[in-house]
Amino acid sequence: MADQKKMVEAITSMEEDFAKWYTDIVKKADLIDYSSVRGCMVIRPYGYAIWENIQHQLDTRFKETGHENVYMPMFIPESLLQKEKDHVEGFAPEVAWVTHGGSEKLTERMCVRPTSETLFCEHYAKIINSYRDLPKLYNQWCSVVRWEKTTRPFLRSCEFLWQEGHTMHETADEALAETERMLNVYAEFCETALAIPVTKGRKTKKEQFAGAEATYTIEAMMHDGKALQSGTSHYFGDGFAHAFDITFQGRDNKPQYPHQTSWGMSTRIIGAIIMTHGDDNGLVLPPVIAPTQLIVLPIAQHKEGVLDKAYEVTERLKKICRAKIDDSDNSAGWKFAEYEMKGVPLRLEMGPRDIEANQCVLVRRDNREKTIVSLDELETKVPELLKAVHDGLYSKALANRESRTYTAVTMDEVKELANTKSGFIKTMWCEDEACEIKFKEEAGLTSRCMPFEQEHISDVCPCCGKPATKSIIWGKAY
RNA sequence: CGAGGCGUAGCUCAGUUUGGUAGAGUGCCUGGUUUGGGACCAGGAUGCCGCAGGUUCGAGUCCUGUCGCCUCGACCA
Numbered sequence: 208m209a210d211q212k213k214m215v216e217a218i219t220s221m222e223e224d225f226a227k228w229y230t231d232i233v234k235k236a237d238l239i240d241y242s243s244v245r246g247c248m249v250i251r252p253y254g255y256a257i258w259e260n261i262q263h264q265l266d267t268r269f270k271e272t273g274h275e276n277v278y279m280p281m282f283i284p285e286s287l288l289q290k291e292k293d294h295v296e297g298f299a300p301e302v303a304w305v306t307h308g309g310s311e312k313l314t315e316r317m318c319v320r321p322t323s324e325t326l327f328c329e330h331y332a333k334i335i336n337s338y339r340d341l342p343k344l345y346n347q348w349c350s351v352v353r354w355e356k357t358t359r360p361f362l363r364s365c366e367f368l369w370q371e372g373h374t375m376h377e378t379a380d381e382a383l384a385e386t387e388r389m390l391n392v393y394a395e396f397c398e399t400a401l402a403i404p405v406t407k408g409r410k411t412k413k414e415q416f417a418g419a420e421a422t423y424t425i426e427a428m429m430h431d432g433k434a435l436q437s438g439t440s441h442y443f444g445d446g447f448a449h450a451f452d453i454t455f456q457g458r459d460n461k462p463q464y465p466h467q468t469s470w471g472m473s474t475r476i477i478g479a480i481i482m483t484h485g486d487d488n489g490l491v492l493p494p495v496i497a498p499t500q501l502i503v504l505p506i507a508q509h510k511e512g513v514l515d516k517a518y519e520v521t522e523r524l525k526k527i528c529r530a531k532i533d534d535s536d537n538s539a540g541w542k543f544a545e546y547e548m549k550g551v552p553l554r555l556e557m558g559p560r561d562i563e564a565n566q567c568v569l570v571r572r573d574n575r576e577k578t579i580v581s582l583d584e585l586e587t588k589v590p591e592l593l594k595a596v597h598d599g600l601y602s603k604a605l606a607n608r609e610s611r612t613y614t615a616v617t618m619d620e621v622k623e624l625a626n627t628k629s630g631f632i633k634t635m636w637c638e639d640e641a642c643e644i645k646f647k648e649e650a651g652l653t654s655r656c657m658p659f660e661q662e663h664i665s666d667v668c669p670c671c672g673k674p675a676t677k678s679i680i681w682g683k684a685y
Numbered sequence: 686c687g688a689g690g691c692g693u694a695g696c697u698c699a700g701u702u703u704g705g706u707a708g709a710g711u712g713c714c715u716g717g718u719u720u721g722g723g724a725c726c727a728g729g730a731u732g733c734c735g736c737a738g739g740u741u742c743g744a745g746u747c748c749u750g751u752c753g754c755c756u757c758g759a760c761c762a
Contacts, residue, residue: 224756226755226756226757227755227756230755230756241753241754241755243752243753243754245752245753245754297761300760300761301760301761322762351762353761353762355760355761355762356686356759356760356761357686357756357757357758357759357760357761359755362762363761363762367762369762416762435762436762437762438762439762471762472762473762475762504721506720506721507719507720507721508720509719509720510720536719536720537720537723538719538720538722538723538724539720539721539722539723540720540721540722540723540724541720541722541723541724542722542723543721543722543723544722544723545723547722556721558720558721560721561721568721685762
């Protein structure tokens with residue numbers, strides 16, 4: 208009992224202080240370190256390995272859907288950034304400016320990209336001439352800089368890693384289809400790779416991307432009931448094309464403007480993983496992206512034959528999953544706690560008694576369930592258990608979201624829920640921005656999205672009483 | 686950008702009120718005993734007290750400035 212107490216003291220309990228629990232985890236699971244650069248973090252090997260697995264998963268999906276990777280400059284001349292009015296208004300307050308090259312003042316200052324629409328557009332203007340050049344399906348992996356006032360590791364940092372897809376299409380329908388297709392890729396990725404259930408929907412005008420005609424989003428709910436926008440996909444129409452003078456000769460032999468999309472997912476998603484699956488013993492990683500999927504822990508490893516057998520088992524497991532052994536001389540208890548902190552999905556314990564019985568103990572990270580497995584069956588049991596951990600994480604996250612999703616018909620109900628509960632509140636809405644602002648002022652809620660799966664909750668907008676046209680989800684967001 | 690908190694050993698922090706030899710726990714190194722839920726014994730190394738000025742015989746401690754980090758708000762992926 209005394210030992211158990213010691214374990215949970217290692218990090219702040221999530222019930223006690225969720226924000227502190229979060230920062231404890233990112234530090235103690237060795238995901239990041241702070242740096243001397245304001246609002247920027249060092250992503251350490253274990254954190255970066257998670258990102259690399261995410262990159263691999265996403266990049267494979269992008270390639271499968273016909274996209275190509277490119278790289279754009281990290282600087283954007285001020286004149287280029289200013290070409291599209293809404294866009295520059297949206298981003299200007301948070302860009303970093305480069306004013307000098309060496310000791311010489313630049314004739315035109317340049318910003319460090321906060322996003323790369325303008326650079327892609329400048330390039331597209333040069334290379335798109337005919338409808339035969341379309342579609343252009345480009346993506347880039349890079350970092351961007353936004354001068355945030357308040358920063359938190361992964362969730363909001365001044366520099367963050369992401370991918371940004373930028374595509375150009377012959378018709379509006381094609382571009383809209385692309386926007387939805389990539390949102391679906393993100394949603395499928397979140398659910399099958401990260402075990403995070405997401406709600407797909409459209410952002411309100413107020414919340415949509417600067418310069419976009421429509422923004423689609425996947426919204427995830429964190430363990431504490433707060434929402435996290437986890438990926439976005441934007442439809443731009445031909446607005447940027449006009450601003451950047453991108454035209455092509457159409458099938459009718461006349462000049463036309465192409466229709467554009469962009470879509471992005473960032474290292475913020477690592478924050479979503481932590482806050483969706485983590486618990487008071489530390490990080491819990493979904494098996495698909497866990498850098499180590501299984502850790503082999505020899506018990507009483509000084510005893511004759513234990514280490515040899517453990518090495519042998521590790522080599523076998525390396526062929527079917529990302530397996531590692533910890534043969535350091537730390538105590539077994541220390542190792543248990545360590546790999547739980549790091550969120551390794553499966554632990555394999557093997558001591559002299561097991562070896563004698565030709566078996567080992569497999570322990571799931573998500574629920575600590577122990578299974579005794581014959582060493583002859585490892586190759587079938589390990590993949591089964593990894594799948595079981597994934598499914599367990601998904602259903603737990605889904606259950607949390609379901610239990611924290613409420614519906615409200617009147618504004619009083621909305622305020623009551625906002626004050627007493629943490630989660631999603633579903634209502635109807637008249638689509639008037641004035642009402643959206645009142646939700647913020649009176650209940651502290653922002654709109655998360657108008658879900659693709661619309662439902663009928665009531666006939667009128669809770670705020671103004673006028674006929675409602677959409678069902679919408681409200682919440683408090685990270 | 687507003688409000689609050691904090692910068693002292695690798696880490697967590699005490700010491701600041703009342704100026705007077707730089708501290709603890711943990712981690713680290715050596716050796717030994719241990720090992721199925723964060724082990725134990727013995728020995729050892731570790732400091733520009735964030736930075737810059739000032740007051741003083743003397744500053745981790747007082748004063749001024751400055752930089753940074755954390756938390757909560759307002760704004761954003």
